[in-house]
Amino acid sequence: MSENVLEIKNLVVHYETPDGVAEAVNDVSFTIKAGETLGLVGETGAGKTTIALTIMGLLPKPVGQVIQGEILLDGENIVETSRNKLKQRKNDRMMRKLRGNKIGMIFQDPMSALNPVLHVGDQIAEVIRLHNKVSKAEATQKAMEMMELVGIPGVRYSDYPHQFSGGMKQRIVIAMALACNPRVLIADEPTTALDVTIQAQVLELMNGLKSKFKTATLMITHDLGIVAEICDKCAVLYAGQLVEYGTVEHIFNNPQHPYTLALFASLPSLDKDVDRLKSISGLMSDPMNLPEYCTFYERCDAGCDSCMELDPPLTEIEPGHFVKCAKFMKKTQSATTSKGTDSGEARV
Amino acid sequence: MSEILKVTNLKKYFPVPAGMLHAVDDVSFSMHYGETLGVVGESGCGKSTLGKTILRLEPPTSGEIIFEGEDITNIDDKEFKALRPKMQMIFQDPLSSLNPRMSVSQQIAEPLRIYKVYKSNEEMEKRVLELMDIVGLARRYVDTYPHELDGGRRQRIGIARALALRPKLIVCDEPVSALDVLIQAQILNLLQDLQKEHGLSYMFITHDLSVVKHISNNICVMYLGQIIEQCDTKELFKNTLHPYAKALLSAIPVPSLKHRRQKILLKGELASPINPKNACRFAPRCLYAKEECFASAPELVDVGGNHRVACHFVKEINGL
Numbered sequence: 001m002s003e004n005v006l007e008i009k010n011l012v013v014h015y016e017t018p019d020g021v022a023e024a025v026n027d028v029s030f031t032i033k034a035g036e037t038l039g040l041v042g043e044t045g046a047g048k049t050t051i052a053l054t055i056m057g058l059l060p061k062p063v064g065q066v067i068q069g070e071i072l073l074d075g076e077n078i079v080e081t082s083r084n085k086l087k088q089r090k091n092d093r094m095m096r097k098l099r100g101n102k103i104g105m106i107f108q109d110p111m112s113a114l115n116p117v118l119h120v121g122d123q124i125a126e127v128i129r130l131h132n133k134v135s136k137a138e139a140t141q142k143a144m145e146m147m148e149l150v151g152i153p154g155v156r157y158s159d160y161p162h163q164f165s166g167g168m169k170q171r172i173v174i175a176m177a178l179a180c181n182p183r184v185l186i187a188d189e190p191t192t193a194l195d196v197t198i199q200a201q202v203l204e205l206m207n208g209l210k211s212k213f214k215t216a217t218l219m220i221t222h223d224l225g226i227v228a229e230i231c232d233k234c235a236v237l238y239a240g241q242l243v244e245y246g247t248v249e250h251i252f253n254n255p256q257h258p259y260t261l262a263l264f265a266s267l268p269s270l271d272k273d274v275d276r277l278k279s280i281s282g283l284m285s286d287p288m289n290l291p292e293y294c295t296f297y298e299r300c301d302a303g304c305d306s307c308m309e310l311d312p313p314l315t316e317i318e319p320g321h322f323v324k325c326a327k328f329m330k331k332t333q334s335a336t337t338s339k340g341t342d343s344g345e346a347r348v
Numbered sequence: 349m350s351e352i353l354k355v356t357n358l359k360k361y362f363p364v365p366a367g368m369l370h371a372v373d374d375v376s377f378s379m380h381y382g383e384t385l386g387v388v389g390e391s392g393c394g395k396s397t398l399g400k401t402i403l404r405l406e407p408p409t410s411g412e413i414i415f416e417g418e419d420i421t422n423i424d425d426k427e428f429k430a431l432r433p434k435m436q437m438i439f440q441d442p443l444s445s446l447n448p449r450m451s452v453s454q455q456i457a458e459p460l461r462i463y464k465v466y467k468s469n470e471e472m473e474k475r476v477l478e479l480m481d482i483v484g485l486a487r488r489y490v491d492t493y494p495h496e497l498d499g500g501r502r503q504r505i506g507i508a509r510a511l512a513l514r515p516k517l518i519v520c521d522e523p524v525s526a527l528d529v530l531i532q533a534q535i536l537n538l539l540q541d542l543q544k545e546h547g548l549s550y551m552f553i554t555h556d557l558s559v560v561k562h563i564s565n566n567i568c569v570m571y572l573g574q575i576i577e578q579c580d581t582k583e584l585f586k587n588t589l590h591p592y593a594k595a596l597l598s599a600i601p602v603p604s605l606k607h608r609r610q611k612i613l614l615k616g617e618l619a620s621p622i623n624p625k626n627a628c629r630f631a632p633r634c635l636y637a638k639e640e641c642f643a644s645a646p647e648l649v650d651v652g653g654n655h656r657v658a659c660h661f662v663k664e665i666n667g668l
Contacts, residue, residue, distance in 0.1 A: 200614075201614070223603075
C-alpha cells in the first residue's frame with residue numbers, strides 16, 4: 001500500500017505548433033499509491049488531458065513533445081524525452097504493450113470510445129487477447145465476467161453499443177479498461193456526459209472496483225463534488241502548473257491557494273443561501289505566452305507587487321500539503337520542492 | 349394581470365416509427381412577472397422540448413399557452429412575428445447557436461435589423477455597443493468572430509442578442525452547463541443583474557440542481573415528460589416529497605467532506621417515453637412502488653402550501 005505505483009516527476013510538455021510553442025504542462029509532479037485515487041482538477045485548457053495523454057503515450061506526434069521529466073510506473077520510466085526517432089519508436093513499442101494492460105483509460109464520451117460495428121463483448125475480449133496468452137473461448141469467458149462485474153448481464157455480450165444507454169456504455173468502457181487488471185487507471189471526466197442519477201451509479205461502481213482491484217486511479221474532473229466523493233488526494237492545476245496539492249482533507253478543509261479558494265467560492269451551494277456568487281475576472285494565461293512571474297497574478301485578489309517579480313515554487317505548508325503561492329515562501333524558504341519553470345521558458 | 353405565462357395541459361408528442369413519443373405530457377404551470385422558474389430533470393425528460401414549445405418553436409400537440417393574457421397556442425405567422433420580440437431564448441452551446449461567419453456586432457444587430465427597430469445604421473450600432481456594455485463584453489470585441497472568443501464571452505453574445513429586442517420572457521436552456529465554474533458564476537451573476545434591471549422573467553432549464561437552487565424562485569422537477577414535483581425553491585430543498593426528487597437531490601456530488609451523505613441510489617435508467625402505459629412513470633425505479641403505482645398514473649396534487657406532488661403514496665412515504 002505504501003509503494004508509489006505512478007510517480008510523475010517534473011513533467012514538462014510542450015505543443016510545438018507553427019504559431020509558436022504552447023507550454024501545456026509545466027513542471028508537474030505527483031504520486032499515486034496502489035488503491036489510491038488522485039483527483040486532478042482544473043478548468044478547460046489547464047492541461048489535465050495533456051497529462052493523461054502523456055501517461056498513456058498518446059500525445060499527438062510530432063506536435064506534442066515531452067521536454068523533460070519522468071513518469072515512473074512501478075519505478076520504471078515510461079516517457080521518452082529524446083527527439084531521436086529510433087528511441088521514440090522503441091518507446092512506442094513499449095507503450096503499446098502497457099496500454100490497456102498495465103494502464104487503463106476511461107474516456108469522457110463512451111459513445112465515441114466504443115466501436116459501433118463490433119459486439120461490446122468482443123471489444124472487451126480484444127483487450128484480453130492482445131495482452132494475455134489465452135484462447136478465444138477463455139477471453140470470451142473473461143469478458144463476460146467483466147461485464148457481470150460492472151453490472152451488465154453477460155447475455156448481452158453480442159449486443160452493439162447503440163443498444164445500450166449512456167450509463168451502460170460507460171460501464172462497458174470501464175470493464176474494458178479494467179479487463180487486464182491494470183496497475184493504473186486514468187479516468188478522463190468519466191461521468192461528465194452522464195445524468196446525475198446515472199453518475200451516482202457509475203461513481204458507486206468505480207468506488208467498489210477501486211477497493212477490489214487496488215488500482216491507482218487518476219481521476220480527471222472539473223467537478224469538486226466528485227473529488228470530495230471518491231478521491232483520496234487532490235491536485236489543482238492552473239495554466240499547466242500545480243497550484244495546490246494535498247490530501248482531500250487539506251484541499252477541502254484548508255484550501256490556501258487563491259485560485260482554489262476562488263473555485264470553491266464560485267460554486268452555487270445546496271446548503272447555504274447566497275445572493276451573489278463570487279467570481280474572479282479575467283481568463284487563464286495563454287499557454288503560448290505565459291508570464292515569467294506567477295501565472296495567477298493577473299486574476300489574484302491577494303497579489304502584491306512582489307508577485308510580479310518571481311514565479312513562486314510549490315511550497316510544503318504542512319506535511320503533504322503543497323501550495324504554489326508567494327505568501328508562503330518567506331516562512332518556509334528552505335522547504336522548496338520545485339524550481340519553477342525556468343527550463344521550459346529558456347527554450348522559447 | 350400578474351401572470352406572464354400560463355400553460356395548461358400542454359402536450360407535445362412526436363411521431364416516431366415505434367409509436368408516439370410523449371416528450372411533454374400534460375404539463376400545467378404558471379409564471380409571474382420578474383420570476384425565475386427552474387425546470388430540472390435528466391436528459392430525455394422533455395425539459396428542452398417544453399421550453400421550445402412555450403416559445404412556439406415547436407407547435408404543441410394540444411393544450412393551451414397563454415402569454416400576457418393572450419392565447420398563443422395557435423397563432424399564425426404574422427401574429428407570431430409580432431410576438432417574438434417579447435420572448436427570447438438563450439441556448440446551451442454558444443458556439444453552435446452563433447453564426448460562425450458573423451462578427452459580434454452583426455450577431456447582436458441581427459434581431460434589430462429583422463425587426464427594423466432603427467432607421468439608421470448609426471443608431472443601430474449605438475444600441476449594439478450599449479448591449480455589449482450591458483452584458484460586459486469589452487467594445488474591442490465588436491469586430492471579432494465567435495471562434496476567437498472563449499465560452500464565457502460567446503455566451504455573453506447570446507445573451508446580448510436575446511436582450512436586443514427588450515424581451516419580457518427569456519427561456520434559458522442550460523445556459524451555463526458548457527462553461528467552467530468560474531465563468532459559470534460570472535454568467536449567473538450577469539443573468540441575475542439583468543433580471544433586476546430589466547424586470548425579466550426567466551424559465552431556467554437545467555440538470556444542475558445547485559444552479560437552479562441559486563437562481564430560481566420556483567422549481568418544477570420533470571420526469572419523462574411530466575412534472576412530478578413543483579413548489580417554491582426553499583420548500584423543495586427543505587421538504588422534498590417525491591421519491592425521484594429525493595434521489596436526484598441526494599445524487600449530487602457535494603464539494604465538501606462533511607457531506608458524505610447517504611445516497612439514494614436509483615436502479616436502472618429512464619424508461620422509454622414512447623407510448624407510455626397509464627401508470628406512474630417512475631414506478632419501475634421507485635423504492636416504494638406498490639401495485640397501484642403500476643395500475644394508474646398519479647395526478648399532480650397540492651399537498652399544502654402550493655407544494656404539488658405527483659405520487660400515490662406521498663403521504664405514507666413522508667409521514668404527512
